[in-house]
């Protein structure tokens with residue numbers, strides 16, 4: 001069995017997402033399993049070099065996980081022959097680093113949002129195409145077991161004509177005074193790239209376009225429910241970014257999607273995100289892990305009668321969609337797909353232009369909220385053809 005090794009420059013691995021999901025749960029898990037198997041039987045092994053601003057913190061992580069290569073100098077890391085650059089830094093500093101990686105001829109894989117603005121995102125999409133590099137953006141929600149099972153239902157024609165999607169995302173993020181917040185404080189400051197709309201509409205765009213249809217218009221109301229929060233040092237600060245976004249999205253084919261996203265809601269759901277899909281032939285509710293369905297032929301007949309206490313147990317009337325497969329960590333599954341793609345072994349369709357559509361939806365949501373108007377979205381293009389990158 002032959003083995004090939006691919007170097008990956010990993011930036012932002014001291015952060016929440018970079019460390020846990022990308023380094024530990026993805027790249028180190030791939031390394032420890034002996035790499036990714038390619039279709040010709042070759043094992044593609046990964047060899048990361050960790051990059052961060054603080055030598056002490058990066059070295060500590062490198063030592064803890066037996067990663068021999070680390071540096072605080074991105075330029076130096078990019079001058080080597082590693083083939084991939086990965087970015088999980090703060091959104092505000094991402095664009096510049098990615099442009100540097102593109103100029104160095106690296107394939108680039110990045111967290112979302114790919115840039116702070118649509119303009120910046122298109123700049124990246126164009127630069128990637130001009131350089132002929134392979135580019136990818138994290139679309140982790142598509143790899144969740146719940147959504148994979150939902151996709152299975154969609155592909156089988158289970159729903160008939162899909163009518164609507166209602167998404168409910170959120171949980172209570174502690175303010176930081178009585179109990180420490182469970183998310184970084186920059187998430188609540190717009191000047192640092194924070195905000196619910198910026199964060200989550202990127203996700204909702206790819207979930208909607210890959211499962212139900214491209215987003216053609218948005219009406220949104222965004223707000224800051226909690227105006228003061230306490231940061232990592234216990235100091236109060238003004239929350240300048242929105243912590244909730246209530247959006248209605250019209251999709252190609254007439255599907256209406258409505259998604260509530262809030263960090264100021266207490267959970268009365270089975271999972272932290274759930275999508276309820278109604279179709280003429282059946283309905284389903286998918287979360288991160290679980291998916292339940294109810295077919296037209298098994299639909300009970302509720303009758304509205306406010307005089308009587310409820311007698312039906314509605315949740316018990318749904319059938320669980322079985323896994324019928326083993327689902328790996330979603331971040332790792334997408335990494336494996338991207339790695340194969342970089343070495344010419346399969347496709348990875350979630351490129352910078354897809355990332356740009358996510359950023360555009362976030363901008364459109366904020367614009368709709370500011371103006372009180374519905375914002376229409378035309379197909380997004382970059383005037384540089386895709387090179388044959390297979």
Ligand SMILES: NC(=O)c1ccc[n+]([C@@H]2O[C@H](COP(=O)([O-])OP(=O)(O)OC[C@H]3O[C@@H](n4cnc5c(N)ncnc54)[C@H](O)[C@@H]3O)[C@@H](O)[C@H]2O)c1
Nearest residue numbers: 012013014015016017018088089090091093111112113184
């Ligand atoms: N895919 C997802 O589900 C998901 C979830 C959360 C966050 N994210 C994205 O991942 C990225 C990182 O988010 P996070 O929650 O890990 O944040 P975090 O604050 O925990 O980590 C930020 C990282 O950026 C680094 N950094 C580089 N330059 C910096 C600067 N000038 N100031 C501060 N930090 C700097 C930090 O050292 C750290 O490694 C963001 O772009 C965010 O949108 C994605």
